[in-house]
Amino acid sequence: MSKRNLAAYIFFAIVAVCLIFTAIGTHNFGYPSETDMDQYIIDNTQEEVGANNAVTSVVFDYRGFDTLGEATVLFAAVAGVIILFRRLKK
Amino acid sequence: MNGMSKIVKTMSGVVFPLAVIFGLYVIAHGHLTPGGGFQGGAVVASACVMIMIAYGSIWTMKKIKEKHLSIFESLGALGFIGLAFFGLIFGSVFFYNFMANTGNFLGIFGDQVAFESTAANINTAGVLPLMNFAVGLKVIAGLFAIVLVMAYATNKSKGGDIE
Numbered sequence: 001m002s003k004r005n006l007a008a009y010i011f012f013a014i015v016a017v018c019l020i021f022t023a024i025g026t027h028n029f030g031y032p033s034e035t036d037m038d039q040y041i042i043d044n045t046q047e048e049v050g051a052n053n054a055v056t057s058v059v060f061d062y063r064g065f066d067t068l069g070e071a072t073v074l075f076a077a078v079a080g081v082i083i084l085f086r087r088l089k090k
Numbered sequence: 091m092n093g094m095s096k097i098v099k100t101m102s103g104v105v106f107p108l109a110v111i112f113g114l115y116v117i118a119h120g121h122l123t124p125g126g127g128f129q130g131g132a133v134v135a136s137a138c139v140m141i142m143i144a145y146g147s148i149w150t151m152k153k154i155k156e157k158h159l160s161i162f163e164s165l166g167a168l169g170f171i172g173l174a175f176f177g178l179i180f181g182s183v184f185f186y187n188f189m190a191n192t193g194n195f196l197g198i199f200g201d202q203v204a205f206e207s208t209a210a211n212i213n214t215a216g217v218l219p220l221m222n223f224a225v226g227l228k229v230i231a232g233l234f235a236i237v238l239v240m241a242y243a244t245n246k247s248k249g250g251d252i253e
Contacts, residue, residue, distance in 0.1 A: 046203045050190040051121040051215035059126065060221045064174060064185030067221075070128075071228060075167055078232040082156060085243035 093146035102144035109137035113230075120222035121215035127222040131229025138234045147241040159235035166228025173217050173224065190216030 032040070041058060049057040059067055093099060116123075116130030142150040177186035189199055201214045212219075 048190070049187055049215060049218065050201065050203050051218055052203060052210060053121050053123065055124070056121050056126050056218055056222070057215070060218050061185065061187050067225070068170070068174065068185075071167055071170055071225060074228065074232050075163065078160070078163060078235055081236045082160065082239055085239045 093149060094144050098144050102140050106137050106141055109140070110134055113137065114226075117222055117226035118219070119210075119212065120226075121218040122210045122212065127225030128229055130222075131226040132233060134226075134230045135233035135237075138230070139237050142234075142238060142241065147238060147245050150238060151242050154238075156235045156239050159231040159238070162231035163228050163235065166224045166226070166231065169224035170221055170228065173221055177217070187216040187218070190214075190218075 041054060041062065045051060045054045045057045049061050051057040051061075113130045113133030113136075116125035116133060117127055118130075120126035120130065174185045177188050178184050180186075181188035199213055199216050199219055201211055203211065203214055
């Protein structure tokens with residue numbers, strides 16, 4: 001087993017353990033319902049996050065993983081375009 | 091190669107700082123007013139693309155390479171993920187807002203907001219403004235790099251001197 005494979009296995013194990021603990025700690029399926037989440041965010045945004053803009057607090061705090069995915073999509077798009085047009089430059 | 095006419099160059103130079111200031115305002119007030127990193131970054135990137143169209147992509151590529159834009163974009167992404175990991179270190183979970191409503195870190199962005207329609211206070215919301223800045227830097231550099239590389243490549247492959 002090479003060093004690189006070993007590092008990959010260790011990283012995979014760490015991520016899997018984190019995901020398993022996260023899955024254990026989540027709510028039951030179907031709870032809270034959608035309307036409960038809306039009312040919770042409207043009621044608690046200013047106290048918990050401290051932001052006046054509830055939409056930004058959802059995008060960057062409550063749903064941070066979604067924004068991380070969007071940033072990854074943008075990064076992949078830029079990398080793809082630069083790789084695709086690299087040959088045409090010279 | 092020479093870009094568009096002198097009128098267009100002058101007027102784009104006049105409008106460019108105003109558009110950049112508006113975009114930076116949208117980024118900086120992302121936690122108070124509608125908008126944020128993505129929207130303000132798109133505004134600033136549009137201003138840069140306007141300059142590129144007016145002066146031509148070859149002139150623009152001489153001024154700023156897409157290598158440097160890639161560096162800026164990677165810095166934005168690293169800042170975003172780094173702030174998320176700081177939430178894991180200083181707080182409890184990934185993406186935890188560890189600076190909000192506390193006096194930690196000299197109280198930067200740490201003021202509390204009462205539950206009512208209050209006046210705008212920019213010193214609030216913890217890591218949200220910093221994440222807005224990181225995402226804004228990423229979107230500015232990313233969108234401008236996409237348009238610049240595509241325009242430069244088509245211009246070079248045609249061999250023409252338009253744009």
